[in-house]
Amino acid sequence: MKEVLEGLSLKQRFKLSRFISGEKATIKSIKLNHRRVFILPTIRGLGFVCLIVLLLLIAFVYNNNLAYLLAFLLASIFFITILHSFKTLAGLIIKQSHSPSVFAGEAVGFEIVVDNPSNIERFNLKATLDLAVDFYLNAQEKKRIVLYSTSHKRGWHNMETVTLSSTYPFGLFRAWSPLKFVAKALVYPKPNTLEIPFPDNDDTQVKGFQNQQSKKGNEDYYGIKEYQQGDSIRHIHWKAFAKGIGLFSKEYSNDKSSELWLNYDQTPGYNKEEKLSQISRWIIDAEKAGLQYGVSLVGIKIQPNQGSRHYKKCMEALALF
Amino acid sequence: MELSINQKVLVFLLLSIGLITLPHINHIPLAVFVAFNSLLVWRFICIWKVNLLPNKWLLFILMIGAISLLYQQHHTFLGRDAGTSLFVIALGLKLLEINQTRDIYLVNYLAFIVATSQFLYQQSILMAAYILFVTCVLLATLVLINSQKPATLAALKTAVIIVFQALPLSIVLFVLFPRVEAPRWMLFNQQNSARTGLSDSLEPGAISQLGLSDELVFRAKFNAELPSQNKLYWRGPVYSYTDGKRWTEGKVSKKNAVVSKVDYKGYKYQYTLMMEPQDKEWVFALDMPSSFPKALKQNSQYQIITTEKNNQRAEYKFTSYTQYNTGELSDKAYKENVQLPVEPSAKLKKLVTTLNGFDQSAEGFIQNVLMHFKTENFHYTLRPPLMGDKPIETFLLESRYGFCSHYATAFVYLMRIAGIPARVIGGYQGGEINQVGGFLEIRQANAHAWAEVWLKNKGWTRFDPTAAIAPERIEQDVNIDLQIATGIINFSPMFSNSGKALSWMKQARQMWSNIDYSWQRWVINYSTENQTKFLSSLGIHNIKSIVYWLMGSIGGISLVLAWIILKNKTTKLAEEVRLYQMFCKKMAKVGLDKEVAETAQNYCHRIQLQRPDLSEQVAKITMIYTRLHYEKEPLDKDIKLLKTELAGFKVNINPE
Structure with a gap:
């Protein structure tokens, strides 16, 4: 917290990017204060x-x-709306x-998690990444907001600046705060849509692979073992689970x-x-079929296995290759 | 971007627009008002039956229709009345075309303009309060649009709070914002509806219609002593020319603004007059004014005339005397004031003769005439019978039922027959004292007519023949309420029953009247002149210091507001939560932040895994905290325990 709030130099303070893309990215939580919140009138405000x-x-x-008085009243309302706009965002912890x-x-x-530690409700909040998400927070409420951003390429996808904004109460002013987090998501390569059969493995690489039979191979029922994390959902002994005995996986002879x-x-x-x-x-098909699969990329070799953890490991390797 | 606009918002918006335009029923042509309300009702129905909304073409036709209606009604689009109608109709048409939130804003802004136009017609406190309320409702629609939870009452509350927070600032702006009067060319001619009041001609019976009106004409606040009721003659137009039926202002003397010197005697009354808007340029000063503001003029008949536009309230300071001598009478004036349309009839001459009009001093004749009114069978009534072609003769010799104007005109007529210069004076007599504000209120019902006779060595002297027939009219105040209710003249004594005897209704009316007086004085009438006066009393003399004051007070108020609005309103945290947060902070320093959704127990486990050295202490703190926080009846000693535990809890960055 402390570091985030430390003073900016004068040059940094007036940098235009601070108003649009926010300050240096952080992994810590950000509390919105006067330095983070910007307010400008909207088109309607100018109206x-x-x-x-x-x-x-x-x-x-x-x-x-009296017409003067009404005009002055509206002008004063316009003026103090700035304070109310600030109040809508101030104090939120993201x-x-x-x-x-x-x-x-x-x-x-x-x-992202938006936390409203204060006792006032926050109406009309809007978090924008690629698309905007509207939400509101009751007093002392925390909300998880999922912001979607389209990925185009495999690899690490960094979260762009999130803009939290509000036009409450009258829509005359927009208060916003650009937030930059060090957050990234791994994007796997887009799976090919063509149906191409699994490759025939030559002897030097593969210990043994039964081409046609292998697909049915998992039907050779062999026994039951206790469920372990990573076991395929398809192999779970649901009948046993339904009886309340516990969670077991079926094992197949040719696994x-x-x-x-x-x-x-190849x-x-x-x-x-x-x-x-x-x-x-x-990989998707093999995981679905419950096969043991391994990946061999240039310089990276992942031994055959199955289950979600293995699947994830393979995909990560592909994404970052 | 097409937005489906919440029905609730629409209902709220339409209701508030209905409220705004409602008082205009008296101001804009009925056809325009009906047209607007049809549009409003149409739109209201469309909230539920969306397919009834007009398409582009129909809307265009409606617009053409509306424009022709406006032109047919006003023959212009400028000015107050046409402008108001224009905005009202524009508002109605825009209502049928609400597709986006942007349109709601436009409707809202139009509604504010229509609300302002109300002030061009009426500036009472009630109207101001009404518009303030409507402003809150309009702003509440904006709040509704801008919050995801459309809760009408909460939105209204927010709007009201913000409006009240804005009030001090707007008052400061109101007081300090430099008022510059608009140049003449910018002022639109205002066609004022005819007001009731004294007219420039007097026919016997004319004033009696005013007797039923409680409309305020002016207020007077005396600096010191109030004159007694029978001295309260507020002098207005002087009717010196007559055609036998109708009395009008003299033609010659009107142009002549040179006033002959007046010799003032007796008590000097200093007072402030606050005139309501008038059609005429007359200002009703008490009896004989000796000093008055520069904006006013005195004509040769000692009547006070204003040179300013007088369709607005105006305030004047006066000094008056009730004893004076106007001196000699010029030949011209003498001729004017003995003028008679025809040779008086034999019957009238006979009456004058029997009253010794031709062979006695003027004073003696006057006493005889007044005595005649008193002793013969004359009656004072608000509803005199019609007098026909020769009203004075009919009144004096036949009907003998009359109102003040009958007595005054008949009296003057008799004087003139006898060759004594006399004239009829129109004005107001008396006034109701407002106990709360200590000022007099003079209403139309106080309208009165009396006579002035020129006497040698005395000058123009007032005689009120009504006092002879109905002394209570002069000694007491007109009881307007009762008079209006019954249509019969009623009086209530002015000073005798002040205080306790006042009925609560009258007291309430006076209280309200006093508030209204202050409102008129300080708000409506806060003009360039008043502003300069008020500001210089505060020591603000030039525009530069106004700007400093403006900046200073806006800054000051903003600071106070910022403090009120932004002060952290978090409720006091429970003691144990506060202490636990201290613990979390300590842990955060070494990189072990508490996760958002993490329970205290899970957090404790995580710390224990990463910092086994703290395991014991953390477990203890978590245990006491959980016990304090979740148990129904926490023990006081646990708080102490938690405190001591925390005091001894030190985290090093590196595990030991």
């Missing part, structure tokens, strides 16, 4: 100013004191939360023998991205 000028003109031409991985082309959901190697060099595709895209497709 309101025109209204006040018109009323003053009427008051002037007709020399009407923290970034986790951000799950996605495939390229999908929207990354960055999660260990049928291993699929996904080799980068993957069809004109360039690196196409190849990775194909491998990504295969």
Whole structure:
């Protein structure tokens, strides 16, 4: 907290980027204060100013004191709305939360937590990343907000500046605060949409692989073992679970023998991205089918295995390759 | 971007617009008012039946229709009345075209303009309060649009709070904002509706209509002593020319503004007059004014005339005397004041003769005439019978029922027959004293007519023939309430029953009247002149110091407001929560922040895993905290325990 609030140099203070993209990115929570919140009138606010000028003109031409009074009242309301705008954002504490991985082309959901530690309600909050999310906070309420940002390329996808804004109470002013967090999500290569069969593994790379039978191989029921994290959901002994005995996985005889190697060099595709895209497709299919699969990229080798943890490991390797 | 606008917002908006335009029923042509309300009702129905909304073409036709209606009604689009109608109709048409939030804003702004136009017609406190309320409602619609939780009452509350927070600032602006009077060319001609009041001609019976009006004409506040009721003659137009039926102001003397020297005697009354808007240029000063503001003039008949536009309230300071001698009468004036339209009839001459009009001094004749009114069967009534072609003869010799104007005109007529210069004076007599504000209120019902006779060595002298027939009219105040209610003249004594005997209704009326007086004086009438006067009493003399004062007070008020609005209103945290937060802070210093959704227990485990050296202490703190926070009846000694535990809790950056 302390470091975030430390003084800015004069030069930093007047840097234009501070108003748009925010201050240096941080992983810590940000408390909104006078330094973080900016306020400017909206188009409607400028319209309101025109209204006040018109009323003053009427008051002037007709020399009407009550018209003057109404114009002054509206002007004062306009003025103190600035304070109320500030109040809508001030004191909120924003923290970034986790951000799950996605495939390229999908929207990354960055999660932030907005905490309202005060006793006043915060109406009409709007958090904007690529798209805007409207929400409100009751007194002493915390809300998790997921902000989506479209990913185009595999690899790390950094969270851009999040803008938290509000036009409460009258829409005459917009208070906003650009927030920059050190948050990134891993984007996996987009899986190829073409149905290409799993590669035939040659002997040098694969211990043993039964081509056609392997797909049915997991039907050779072999026994039951206690469920371990990472076991395929398809293999869970649901009947036993329903009886309340506990969580067990079915084991299949050829689970260990049928291993699929996904080799980068042997993957069809004109360039690196196409190849990775194909491998990504295969990994999904293999995981679905409950196969033991391994990935071999240039310089990276992941031994055959299965389960969500393994799946994640393979995908990460692809994303960052 | 098409937005579906919340129904609740629409209902609220339409209701507030209905409220705003409602008082205009008296101001704009009925056709325009009806047209607007049809549009409003149409829009109201469309809240639930969206397909009834007009399309572009129909809207265009409606607009053409509205413009022609406006032109047909006003023949112009400028000026107060046409402008008001224009904005009202524009508001109605815009209502049918609300597609986006932007349109709601436009409607809202138009509504504010219409609200302002109300002030061009009426500036009472009630209207101001009404518009203040409507302002709150309009702003509440904006709050509704700008919050995700459309709660009408909460929005209204927010709007009211903000409006009240804005009031001090607007009052400062009101007081300090330099008032410059608009140049003449910018002022639109205001067609004022005819006001009741004294007119420049007098027909017997004319004043009796005023007797039923409680409309305020002016107020008078005396610096010191109030004159007694029978001295309260507020002099107005002087009717010296007659055609036998109608009395009008003299033609010659009107142009002549040279006043012959007046010899003042007796008590000097100093007072402030506050005139309500008038059609005429007359200002009703008490009897014989000796000094008055420069903006006013005195004509040769000692009547006070204003040269300013008088469709606004105005305040004047006067000094008057009730005893004076106007000196000699010029030949011209003499001729003017003995003028008769025709040779008086034999009957009238006979009456004058029997009253010794031709062979006695003027004073003697006057006494005889007054005596005649008193002793013969004359009656004082608000509803005199019609007098026909020869009103004076009919009144004097036949009907003998009359109001003050009958007596005054008949009296003057008799004087002139006898060759004594005399004239009829119009004005007001008396006034109700406002016990709360200590000022007199003179209403139309106080309208009166009396006579002035020129006497040698005395000059123009006032005689009130009404006093002879109905002395209570002069000695007491007119009881306007009762008079209006019954249509019969009623009087209430002025000073005798002051204080306790006042009915509560009268007291309330006076209280209100006093508030209204201050309102008129300090708000409505706060002109360039008054501002300069008021500000210089504060020591602000030039525009530069006004600007300093403005900046200073705006700054000061903003600071106070900022403090009120932004002060942290967090309720006092429970002691144990405060202490626990201290603990969390200590942990945060070494990089172990408490996660948002983490329970105290989980947090404790996480710390224990990462900092086994603190394990024991952390567990203890967490345990005491949980016990304090979640148990129904926490023990006081636990708080102490937590305190001592925390005091001894020190975290080093590196584990030991």
